[in-house]
Amino acid sequence: MIRPMQATDAPDVLALLSWMDDAPEREVFAPDARDAAALHDECEDRVCLVAEGVDGAVQGYCALAPFRDGLVLEGPLGTGELHGLLLRAVERTDGLPVYAFSARDNLAVREVLEAAGFTAMHTTDFYTGRADHLARSARVPTGYTTETALAPQEYRALFRAAEDGWSGRLDWTDAELRTHFARDDVRLVALRRGGRAVGFAELELNAEAARADLTYVAVHPADRGQGLGRVLLGLAAAEAAAHPEVRTLRARAHDHARPARALYARAGLTHCRSVVTYLRDDTEGEP
Incomplete structure (x- = not known):
């Protein structure tokens, strides 16, 4: 029944x-x-x-x-x-x-x-590694500086330029973004060059699981190909490792995100799980 x-x-x-x-x-x-x-x-x-x-x-x-x-x-x-x-x-x-x-x-x-x-949309692969090991590669390249916060309009502009799927974040108001980044379990590491934000890594700390989740890495398209994704990964790992309760860093990438998947493999993260996203939408095709 x-x-x-x-x-x-x-x-x-x-x-x-x-x-x-x-x-x-x-x-x-x-x-x-x-x-x-x-x-x-x-x-x-x-x-x-x-x-x-x-x-x-x-x-x-x-x-x-x-x-x-x-x-x-x-x-x-x-x-x-x-x-x-x-x-x-x-x-x-x-x-x-x-x-x-x-x-x-x-x-x-x-x-x-x-x-x-329900129709399968994509598969998300998850990768994990020791935060302290990944933090060993943390460095700030010459000519760049780091910050732990971005103004909402700057965050939104960089997100819009770098992202191709997680567009829901663009609908957040300034107040919602400030509230999100004020949470005790959320961290942001931004990379800046010449007064312009060129990328950021966003973390969520999970003390109960002894883990930090790398929820997003963004690099502006004009600044790709310079190893900045690896830089942000190392800086995010260093931020995670600064919390004694965090032992591992977990990252994720959709099946179409080949650069991210290659980045995690080169950095030594290990694949740990795969999740398929499905959608059932009876409104498709309606005017």
């Missing part, structure tokens, strides 16, 4: 999340919560469904949450029949675009997504 999730289902859903955590190939986009109170808070703004087995235990979980211009799918996650659970969730989308994320090796869920009309 497929039904809305209830508060009493929390232990079973948490058990499913633990089951997913035990094997990387089971990974899907899912709640961050790993206790009942946090799960309740996360589910407040979501449409959450569960699949109940004949014994009454929850065998599957699927949810919809606001995301970008539409919704994001949590799951489908579980050991039971997931196709019906996913279709029931799709019925609740009100025609909005729905994004989904699955480990590349999670073939069972990927098959279910594609059968339900």
